Amino acid sequence: MTNNKKNPWGGDNQTPPELDEVIRDFKNKFGNIFGGVSSKSGAPIVSKTPIFKYLSILALLVWLGYGFYIIAPAEKGVILRFGAFQEETSQGPHWHLPYPIESLNRINVEAIQDMQIGYRDAVRNRRGGNVSSESLMLTKDENMINAKFAVQYKINDAQKYLFNVANPKLTLRQVVESAIRQVVGKNSMDYILIEGRAAIADSIKEKSQELLDVYAVGLLITTINMQDVQPPEPVQAAFSDAVKAREDKQRLINEAQTYANDILPKSRGRAARMLEEARGYKSKVVSKSEGEAARFKKILTEYQKAPGVTRERLYRETMENVLANTSKVVVDSKANNMMVLPIDKLLDNKAAHTNKIVIQGSQSQQVKQDGSIRNVFRNREVR
Template sequence: MAWNEPGGGRDPWNNNGGGRRSGGNTPDVDEILKRLKARFGGRDGKGGKGFSGAVLLLLLAIVALWGASGFYMVNEREQAVVLRFGAYSRTEGPGLRWHVPWPFEREEKVNVTEVRESTDRSSMLTEDENIVELELKVQYRVTSAENYLFSVKDPDATLRQATRSAVRQIVGRNTFDFVVIEGRQAVADRARTLLQDILDGYETGLIVMQVNMIDARAPAQVQDAFLDAIKAREDQQRFKNEAESYSNERLPQARGTAARQVSQATGYRDSVVAEAEGDVARFTQLLTEYEKAPKVTRQRMYLDALEDVMSRTGKVLVDASEANPMLYLPLDQLMKNRSDATTDGKTTSSLPSTSSNSSSNDNRLRERERR
């Protein structure tokens, strides 16, 4: 039977009747559920109270849902910036977070670990008034979510424009050959430093990780001439390296040959000087002896000369006492002895001999004596 049917003591909202336990002040759970069911399901003139209660619960549910909408999750790679009435309030890290729901507060999440890329290709003028086409790739990431969202309108577009400005400044201070051939990495490193200074000045909340120069070349209209110039430069360097290699090979050989010839000449000079000094010393000694005993010295010199001559010639002894008209001469033996003597003479002439020199000196003295 419903609580609002006729009958006393069945209205759970009045104090008359068995609305409470007889021994205490705490209502029974079943009784409370029955009262709530009856409250929102009234059938008579008391249904207005049931309607107002339903509206209250509905409002409470809406408020609960509105409050629960303030919960949000921030993953490990992100930072959340909380805005209160559109103005910056705070920055939240990873985890389950809550803020006052809309329209009071809202959050914006920014990935601060992702490495982003920006590619720029443009034509620039070098210091020597040549045009060069460059293609650069910039790798960067966010370091401050607050500055990234509020310092500039579009940080990524700002980075692209700052990259072009920094590279133009560096290219304009260097020659075409340096940018294209010699200093490509140097240009990229300088561009990274200058670009970071510009971004820090704008407080963009970005940090440049790396700047890579993908391509650097002359315009297509002069590409063929540029390739010919590069080839000529490479040929020049190759010829220069070959010449240096030949020079490094020949110079040590020439220096060695020159040193050897100088050494041989020095040795020959020393030997000639020593030989001349020896001849002078022997002549001085011979002159001393000659002054003491001229006849004996001349006789000794004569005998030494004959000994020297006869020792190097073939000899045939003939017994003149026998009157034999037929003389046998061993010509083959004489020729052999002559060839041997000639060979010995060559060998002896190649080596300085003290006896030959003394014999020549004795011969000269003997000739003077005869005169």
């Protein structure tokens, strides 16, 4: 019968190892790590394995650590492997194979950049001022103008921006200059200088963006502003005179329009008033005529009943109306041979004397006296 019980120390009927032997083995293992081993007697023996092997491992770990990177929210990371595009990363922590296998390009796709066409900013450029080669251009009516534009743009495609065009900013400048000359060449000088500034800037932006999309530059134009536009310096004086004359013309037009706005309502009011007066006069005449016709019809009825009496009454009423406003005196020469007195003169003198009395008295007394005197003389005339 075999014995199935085995010794846990590695062999049949073996005793546990000594403590000194265990310590010795432990030293030997760690001695190998640091470049040497110990003999059975415990003396260290120099190892043939070089120490830089372990340093290489440490350097490899450090090199791999350089592959960690963090992309900001406004950036895009473009990884190149031996110069060729590998991938595009967005915000957050990432890792790539360190240089020289792969390289990282950080592209800010949110930052707004600017560019000057026709001038340079003196703050950023020591040679600031006007750039005639960019600003002078020909209009549709064969006039020269000096125009300056400010372009604002940003990167909208990092991969296209890095690989499609060798110099994206130079390409942008050339594209915008070409669009400016194209748009300016299709418009007149007066339109560009006075009323078409905003429309021209919008048209330049649209055409420039179309060309950038065709070239796949990876840039997006946000705004194009016309900073300044004026005729060339040698003709500025003549142009200023033309502008002044145009302003005087507009001023006179405005004054004439103001006068028209003032006089036309008045004329319309007077015309309306005259029409209303004419309508009133028409209504008055028609009503009076209708009344006269109705009165005549009534008189005719009475005349048909008593022609003699009616004729006499009409005669007396007519004579009363005629003689009421005259100063003549009618005397029957057959009935009386008395000398005709100038009664009209006497009436005038009496009236003047009465006016003097009224000035000293009250107005009511004057009326009564005038009425009584006239009644007396009127009775005498009737007699």
